[in-house]
Each structure stands twice: as C-alpha cells, then as structure tokens.
Amino acid sequence: MQLQHFIKEKLEKNEFKAALANEELVFFTFLFGAKILEVPKLREEGSSKIPLQCARVIRMVRDGYFGFKDYFQSLCDTVDGGKDFYLLGSDFESYLEAQAAVEKAFADPNKWTQMSILSTAGSGIFSSDRTIQDYAEKTWGIELCRFPSDG
DSSP states (O other): OHHHHHHHHHHHTTOSEEEEETTEEEEEOSOOSOOTTTHHHHHHHOOSOOOHHHHHHHHHHHTTTTSOTTTTHHHHHHHHTTOOTTOHHHHHHHHHHHHHHHHHHHTSHHHHHHHHHHHHHTOTTOOHHHHHHHIIIIISOOOOOOOOOOO
16 A cells, blocks of 8 residues: 555656556656657658767767777768667757666665666566567567578
8 A cells, every 4th residue: 555655646746657558557767769659750850960969979989989880880870861760869868868867866775776666566568579579560660570480
C-alpha cells in the first residue's frame, strides 16, 4: 500500500512519466528525443543545421578523438549532410537536457535509489527482443534480418 501511495503522489506532482503497458506501470524517468509521431516529418524535412554542441561532438568523432575515425565517417557525413535518418542532430539538445536531469537525480542518493528500484520493477515490458522488433517495425520502418537456419 505504501508503494501505491508513493506512486500516486509522484504522478500527481508530475515527477514521473508513466504508461500502462500490459497492465504494468512502467516509468519513463528520463525521456529525450522526438516523439514517434514526429519522426516521419523530421526525416522528410531533413536538417541543414545541427546544434553547436552536436557539431562539436561530430567534429571530435571525425578527428578520431574516440577512436575508430574511419568507421564512423559515413554516420558523420549523414548527420552533417542533413540526411540524419536516426535524428541524432535533432535529438541532441533534448539528450543534453535529459543528461542534466540524470546528473541532478544521481546527486541525491536516496532519490536515485528510489527511482532505480521503481524503474527496475516496471521494466518487464522491455524485453530486448520485443523492444528491438518494435523499434525496427514502428520507428525505423525496416525489416528484421533473420539468421539463416542450419537445417
């Protein structure tokens, strides 16, 4: 009963974002990026300008700061060239805001522990197989690549 009261209180104060999925209360504490309904329009419009912070990171990747300079060249080209299929540039500022919220929550050990427990308890819907298939079909609009069977 205490947990239910706690959850209700946090939801009323809009301190958690939650969704009912398969009759489980799932918590989305740190969300960032475009909403799924915004994705097609953002892809269609493209982006000729990315945020300065994102441009700096792309430059660091291009220069090999994180290693694998050649490996990420095509990704950097697509982000810089306005053909950012995965919307890295358009989601970057939102990501930075979410990261700041993570850092603030982590600085409070009691709050972080509470949030971690609730997040873990509500994560059953997010099996990796179901999540990957859902993203592939609904978000990215791609077909799954099946592993050939041995028989």
